[in-house]
Amino acid sequence: MSLCIITGTHWGDEGKGKIVDCLSQNADVVVRAQGGSNAGHTVVTGKEKYVFHLIPSGILHPGTLCLLGDGMVINPSSLLEEMKVLTGKNLGDALKRLYISGKAHLVMPYHQLLDGLMESFRKKGKIGTTGQGIGPAYEDKVARWGIRVADLLDEKGFAEKLSVTLQYKNRILENVFRHPPLLFDTIFQEYRGYGETLSHFITDTSKMAYEAVESGQKVIIEGAQGTMLDLDHGTYPFVTSSHPASAGSLLGAGIGPVNGIEIIGICKAYTSRVGEGPFPTECRDETGEFLREKGHEYGATTGRPRRCGWLDGVVLKYAVRVNSITSLVITKLDILGGLPHIQLCTGYQVGNEKTSVVPLSSEAWNQCQPVYDELDGWEEDISEIHSYGELPAATRRYLEFIEDFTSIPVGIISVGPDRNQTIIRKEYF
Ligand code: IMP
Numbered sequence: 232m233s234l235c236i237i238t239g240t241h242w243g244d245e246g247k248g249k250i251v252d253c254l255s256q257n258a259d260v261v262v263r264a265q266g267g268s269n270a271g272h273t274v275v276t277g278k279e280k281y282v283f284h285l286i287p288s289g290i291l292h293p294g295t296l297c298l299l300g301d302g303m304v305i306n307p308s309s310l311l312e313e314m315k316v317l318t319g320k321n322l323g324d325a326l327k328r329l330y331i332s333g334k335a336h337l338v339m340p341y342h343q344l345l346d347g348l349m350e351s352f353r354k355k356g357k358i359g360t361t362g363q364g365i366g367p368a369y370e371d372k373v374a375r376w377g378i379r380v381a382d383l384l385d386e387k388g389f390a391e392k393l394s395v396t397l398q399y400k401n402r403i404l405e406n407v408f409r410h411p412p413l414l415f416d417t418i419f420q421e422y423r424g425y426g427e428t429l430s431h432f433i434t435d436t437s438k439m440a441y442e443a444v445e446s447g448q449k450v451i452i453e454g455a456q457g458t459m460l461d462l463d464h465g466t467y468p469f470v471t472s473s474h475p476a477s478a479g480s481l482l483g484a485g486i487g488p489v490n491g492i493e494i495i496g497i498c499k500a501y502t503s504r505v506g507e508g509p510f511p512t513e514c515r516d517e518t519g520e521f522l523r524e525k526g527h528e529y530g531a532t533t534g535r536p537r538r539c540g541w542l543d544g545v546v547l548k549y550a551v552r553v554n555s556i557t558s559l560v561i562t563k564l565d566i567l568g569g570l571p572h573i574q575l576c577t578g579y580q581v582g583n584e585k586t587s588v589v590p591l592s593s594e595a596w597n598q599c600q601p602v603y604d605e606l607d608g609w610e611e612d613i614s615e616i617h618s619y620g621e622l623p624a625a626t627r628r629y630l631e632f633i634e635d636f637t638s639i640p641v642g643i644i645s646v647g648p649d650r651n652q653t654i655i656r657k658e659y660f
Contacts, residue, residue, distance in 0.1 A: 239457025240550035242504035245497040246562035248272025248288040255289030257660040259448035264483030265473035266455035267304040269361040271531025275648040298436040302483020304368040306338035307425035332436040333381030341400040342367040359506030369472035383426035437485025458550040469508025477554040496556035503537040509596035512540035526566040562645040565614040574603035614647040
């Protein structure tokens with residue numbers, strides 16, 4: 232059996248898409264477990280650049296089945312857009328390897344609308360969401376108002392569900408937000424069309440994933456976002472509404488906790504976050520600017536500039552613990568080249584106390600001041616280096632520091648966006 236979970240160690244944007252693409256070369260199945268079109272997974276292959284929001288990043292490999300798993304929330308309009316891009320690039324055949332879980336939830340027009348209205352209502356306390364309707368869609372799932380992908384296959388049942396749900400949503404829109412109601416016929420016609428187009432993609436992906444694992448096939452579960460955006464384990468309330476942590480990946484893929492899973496933590500060589508919320512190592516100075524510009528740290532979904540800072544090792548250690556990470560991948564290491572010194576946060580100062588654990592409340596997060604260890608930087612451009620031994624000594628020391636600090640080995644190092652800008656120290660499949 233061979234099952235890998237790909238998990239982001241910080242606030243997302245760690246470069247999971249590239250790593251999933253690299254590992255998918257030898258994988259039989261890739262399952263996206265949670266989230267929706269809030270994610271933006273970038274894959275670069277030579278001159279082509281793809282940004283996947285819903286479709287698993289393994290789709291470019293001809294032998295790999297790609298499943299949109301049970302734990303996802305799917306906006307059919309965004310999905311069809313992505314499918315169109317693939318077809319436009321002569322990859323229409325790839326769609327024969329794409330399957331959508333009937334248990335995944337649909338993102339409806341009122342979700343996107345409510346996402347924006349609720350953000351405005353929060354005023355200064357806004358979350359800084361991607362505006363894709365993700366929170367309201369998961370809210371409906373938990374409150375049992377959700378409409379699932381399989382409901383698209385039963386026109387009459389879909390109409391009944393939409394009718395009741397929309398009456399309820401319109402009451403909220405009109406009475407809470409003083410917003411005009413949405414029209415049943417418009418939504419019904421739009422989603423009936425999606426049902427017709429997508430029907431032959433809809434299936435029981437959990438069964439497919441289970442059978443693949445059982446028969447010893449190589450399976451990757453592709454997590455989206457990152458540990459600190461996890462609804463339970465992240466910097467609540469500044470989180471997404473799903474579970475990017477590894478346990479959520481299993482649930483979202485519909486696979487039980489089998490033995491021997493490789494849990495790969497994808498960790499960027501520095502840290503970034505987009506949206507509001509605590510970020511102790513954020514650099515609001517020229518270092519932050521350097522990282523943002525050199526690292527092209529602008530949201531793949533929203534284009535928003537990302538907040539940037541030094542690698543937060545406290546968060547990394549926490550991610551190792553809550554995800555049971557067995558191996559690390561360090562991405563965008565090339566971006567640190569040219570900095571005379573590199574800082575790595577190994578603790579937080581809270582008042583008179585130094586701590587090495589993440590706090591429990593938002594208030595406590597706001598008091599955390601990073602405590603850094605300083606390492607020498609390197610001048611060299613490492614983006615064309617293909618083996619660990621060729622990396623400058625200072626670069627290797629940075630990686631070894633991370634390994635010693637977390638007690639987790641680094642299996643892959645990414646030194647550029649392209650597939651071949653990758654140093655492999657461990658073969659996962
Ligand atoms: P939502 O997921 O759109 O509700 O946004 C909630 C928070 O998660 C916001 O701070 C977003 O910026 C952040 N977020 C959601 N998806 C991603 C992602 O894929 N990368 C980075 N941040 C994300």
